Amino acid sequence: MDLSYAPAPESAAIAAIAPRYQMFVEGxxxxxxxxxxxxxxxxxxxxxxxxxxxxxxxxxxxxxxxRKAFDGPWSRMGGAERGKYLFRIARAIAERSRELAVAxxxxxxKPIRETRDFDVxxxxxxxxxxxxxxxxxxxxxxxxxxxxxxVAGQVIPWNFPLLMAAWKIAPALAAGNxxxxxxxxxxxxxxxxxxxxxxxxxxPAGVVNIVPGAGDVGSAIVNHPGVDKVAFTGxxxxxxxxxxELAGTxxxxxxxxxxxxxxxxxxxxxxxxxVEGIVGGIFFNQxxxxxxxxxxxxxxxxxxxxxxxxxxxxxxLRVGDPxxxxxxxxxxxSQMQHDKITRLTQVGADEGATVWTSSCPxxxxxxxxxxxxxxxxxxxxxxxxxxxxxxxxxxxxxxxxEEALAKANNxxxxxxxxxxxxxxxxAMGVAAGLKAGVVWDNTFNKFDPTASFGGYGESGFGxxxxxxxxxxxxxxxxxxxx
Amino acid sequence: xxxxxxxxxxxxxxxxxFPRSESGRTYQVHDTKGSLMANAALASRKDARNAVVAxxxxxxxxxxxxxxxxxxxxxxxxxxxxxxxxxxxxxIVRSRGVKAAEAxxxxxAAVDRVVHFAGWTDKLSAVFGGANAVSGPYFSYSAPExxxxxxxxxxxxxPLLPLVGAVLPVLAGGNTVVVVASQDDPTVAVTFAxxxxxxxxPAGVVNVLTGDRxxxxxxxxxxxxxxxxxxxxVPADERVELERAAADTVKRVxxxxxxxxxxxxxxxxxLRAFLEIKTVWHPxxxxxxxxxxxx
Numbered sequence: 025m026d027l028s029y030a031p032a033p034e035s036a037a038i039a040a041i042a043p044r045y046q047m048f049v050e051g052x053x054x055x056x057x058x059x060x061x062x063x064x065x066x067x068x069x070x071x072x073x074x075x076x077x078x079x080x081x082x083x084x085x086x087x088x089x090x091r092k093a094f095d096g097p098w099s100r101m102g103g104a105e106r107g108k109y110l111f112r113i114a115r116a117i118a119e120r121s122r123e124l125a126v127a128x129x130x131x132x133x134k135p136i137r138e139t140r141d142f143d144v145x146x147x148x149x150x151x152x153x154x155x156x157x158x159x160x161x162x163x164x165x166x167x168x169x170x171x172x173x174x175v176a177g178q179v180i181p182w183n184f185p186l187l188m189a190a191w192k193i194a195p196a197l198a199a200g201n202x203x204x205x206x207x208x209x210x211x212x213x214x215x216x217x218x219x220x221x222x223x224x225x226x227x228p229a230g231v232v233n234i235v236p237g238a239g240d241v242g243s244a245i246v247n248h249p250g251v252d253k254v255a256f257t258g259x260x261x262x263x264x265x266x267x268x269e270l271a272g273t274x275x276x277x278x279x280x281x282x283x284x285x286x287x288x289x290x291x292x293x294x295x296x297x298x299v300e301g302i303v304g305g306i307f308f309n310q311x312x313x314x315x316x317x318x319x320x321x322x323x324x325x326x327x328x329x330x331x332x333x334x335x336x337x338x339x340x341l342r343v344g345d346p347x348x349x350x351x352x353x354x355x356x357x358s359q360m361q362h363d364k365i366t367r368l369t370q371v372g373a374d375e376g377a378t379v380w381t382s383s384c385p386x387x388x389x390x391x392x393x394x395x396x397x398x399x400x401x402x403x404x405x406x407x408x409x410x411x412x413x414x415x416x417x418x419x420x421x422x423x424x425x426e427e428a429l430a431k432a433n434n435x436x437x438x439x440x441x442x443x444x445x446x447x448x449x450x451a452m453g454v455a456a457g458l459k460a461g462v463v464w465d466n467t468f469n470k471f472d473p474t475a476s477f478g479g480y481g482e483s484g485f486g487x488x489x490x491x492x493x494x495x496x497x498x499x500x501x502x503x504x505x506x
Numbered sequence: 507x508x509x510x511x512x513x514x515x516x517x518x519x520x521x522x523x524f525p526r527s528e529s530g531r532t533y534q535v536h537d538t539k540g541s542l543m544a545n546a547a548l549a550s551r552k553d554a555r556n557a558v559v560a561x562x563x564x565x566x567x568x569x570x571x572x573x574x575x576x577x578x579x580x581x582x583x584x585x586x587x588x589x590x591x592x593x594x595x596x597x598i599v600r601s602r603g604v605k606a607a608e609a610x611x612x613x614x615a616a617v618d619r620v621v622h623f624a625g626w627t628d629k630l631s632a633v634f635g636g637a638n639a640v641s642g643p644y645f646s647y648s649a650p651e652x653x654x655x656x657x658x659x660x661x662x663x664x665p666l667l668p669l670v671g672a673v674l675p676v677l678a679g680g681n682t683v684v685v686v687a688s689q690d691d692p693t694v695a696v697t698f699a700x701x702x703x704x705x706x707x708p709a710g711v712v713n714v715l716t717g718d719r720x721x722x723x724x725x726x727x728x729x730x731x732x733x734x735x736x737x738x739x740v741p742a743d744e745r746v747e748l749e750r751a752a753a754d755t756v757k758r759v760x761x762x763x764x765x766x767x768x769x770x771x772x773x774x775x776x777l778r779a780f781l782e783i784k785t786v787w788h789p790x791x792x793x794x795x796x797x798x799x800x801x
Contacts, residue, residue, distance in 0.1 A: 165633045165634065167773060263756065264754060265753075267749075267753035268750045268753035271748075271749030271752075272742070272745050272749055274761070279756065281756070451788065455784075460784070461785065462784070463785070463787070464786075465787060465788040466788060466789055467644065467788070470640070470644060470787050472638060472641060474639045474640055475646045475785045477785065478783065480782050481756065482756045490638060490648055491636075492634065492648065500774070500778075502773020502774065502775050
């Protein structure tokens with residue numbers, strides 16, 4: 025009996041991708057002075073659309089527009105009214121969710137199952153959650169009257185294009201700031217659809233400005249003297265450069281950088297559930313997740329059993345058309361990322377780790393990577409230390425909880441970790457010992473706007489979500505005083 | 507014939523001990539009348555590195571102590587500081603030429619500041635963390651944890667209060683400290699170190715370096731095992747290089763825009779500057795309350 029899946033494709037037409045998009049500055053969609061960029065559908069390698077980009081002069085104009093809006097209507101408006109704009113945006117994202125999900129899958133390459141069930145609804149939730157803070161800032165525990173900082177310059181990555189825009193814009197506006205945001209060069213579309221939603225919501229001109237472009241545009245934003253707050257999500261090397269460039273400027277900075285998250289499986293774990301968690305931890309969004317569980321630490325006594333079950337499970341992952349509702353693993357975002365993943369995978373093999381790859385068929389076109397697992401890896405190998413940002417899992421073993429903790433914490437990063445055990449005291453104890461900003465006990469890759477997210481060490485500082493996320497956008501009672 | 511006083515040797519405070527600078531260097535500290543107050547240790551790069559090693563080794567015990575215990579230890583610091591009031595007043599009067607009442611007010615304020623932060627240790631989780639109302643069957647909570655080893659450049663606005671006002675919030679959060687004392691006031695800083703040494707503060711939790719801030723701070727700012735920097739005592743024009751060095755390992759930097767009002771009631775920025783918020787998730791299973799379940 026043939027039990028194979030029939031294709032169940034979502035219609036690309038739903039996204040109604042325009043042939044060209046403009047930047048959004050001072051409430052209007054306008055052409056920028058930069059060269060148009062081409063956004064490519066990573067699943068086909070074909071051009072999706074072209075997008076006007078900002079020049080340095082456009083960034084300056086956007087910052088001035090944001091300043092004008094901050095000094096004008098936005099800071100004069102009460103928190104309750106500000107919040108109502110955010111509620112409007114949340115509702116509109118939900119209303120246009122199907123279109124946004126398809127557009128995101130086309131532009132990014134991630135499966136429609138994820139954009140539909142995670143990226144878009146969570147983006148709406150972020151606006152809805154933060155909307156409610158706008159008139160309650162005095163209840164954050166940051167003093168009676170925390171003040172907005174002014175103009176927030178925000179630079180976001182390509183792995184969750186719409187969701188990262190929501191993570192950045194919603195708290196900034198709720199706190200009373202105005203925004204200049206640069207979406208990633210390879211994924212500008214949904215940020216500009218969000219700009220349409222923001223325009224439709226009749227947000228005052230200049231409160232949100234979206235300026236597409238490459239790294240030079242991001243650099244112009246973060247270094248603009250009119251920007252009071254910088255929020256960056258991206259790689260650790262770029263984060264370090266931004267922190268260095270902002271030295272002495274007094275600009276408030278939040279950095280969400282890379283990671284090499286440990287996913288620790290103890291012998292007493294519910295193995296089948298742990299296997300599902302390992303799969304979700306590293307193959308969610310093709311592993312292009314800063315908090316991915318990219319280092320599997322499995323207790324020696326169950327290592328063979330876990331890996332056998334894991335490989336069997338990974339064999340069933342369907343890699344292919346992101347718009348197919350049955351697809352588990354879509355395309356990686358770009359040729360560049362594809363090459364980086366392939367290169368680091370080769371390094372792992374060269375260093376002596378045993379490489380296993382799913383036998384799943386890959387589409388002939390587009391940038392696809394088969395799920396890959398390294399075994400017999402050692403802690404000093406590059407595949408155990410460097411962020412690969414792809415569907416590649418590196419496996420290490422341990423004998424004692426102390427060894428697991430030591431290995432998990434043996435990284436300059438500190439963003440996420442997972443712990444799998446049926447023993448409550450061990451789960452809590454290991455969670456306490458992990459130097460990571462987010463710890464998932466018996467689950468992985470869960471996110472919520474109420475729950476602070478952010479890293480230890482070289483995974484960055486500052487938080488997004490929760491009260492700590494709001495603090496990142498506020499000049500609090502005493503900052504700079506004592 | 508008048509009795510000859512026994513002068514104190516002021517040394518560094520590293521890992522719970524009072525060593526001389528490994529460099530053998532000292533510098534002379536004079537009072538406002540020009541008389542010699544002390545030969546203070548002129549800390550070196552190696553002393554700074556030793557201080558970081560000591561602070562790292564003290565971290566597990568201090569960060570792992572219960573918040574109640576940390577609060578009690580810090581309260582003990584206030585008790586010992588109060589007991590040394592006379593000595594500290596004399597030192598401040600000599601080094602700054604202020605009236606005794608003013609010096610006493612500074613020491614009193616410092617004692618009260620220690621008490622204030624002693625009371626913070628077991629409230630940080632309640633104020634900066636809590637249960638997260640996530641939209642799913644999960645128990646999720648966020649709670650602050652110490653950042654780690656924090657290097658502090660104490661302001662020289664006055665001898666004692668800025669030192670206490672900068673070090674205590676870092677300690678209250680469970681961090682360990684390497685503090686570069688005000689160059690002009692090593693006697694007060696080392697006397698404060700003696701207070702710490704006799705207050706059940708574990709060895710290595712606070713390490714005091716005296717000497718040239720401009721010489722020592724770059725080594726601390728670039729040190730790979732320092733997690734945070736408090737630049738309160740560094741003038742704006744000297745901060746840029748230190749903040750750049752800090753970026754190499756993504757250190758947390760607290761750099762107040764103006765000289766803090768050390769006498770004012772403290773807010774929470776200094777506490778928050780060196781706390782990491784950790785969020786933990788755990789699934790919540792469905793438990794039937796019907797049908798005679800006896801969970």
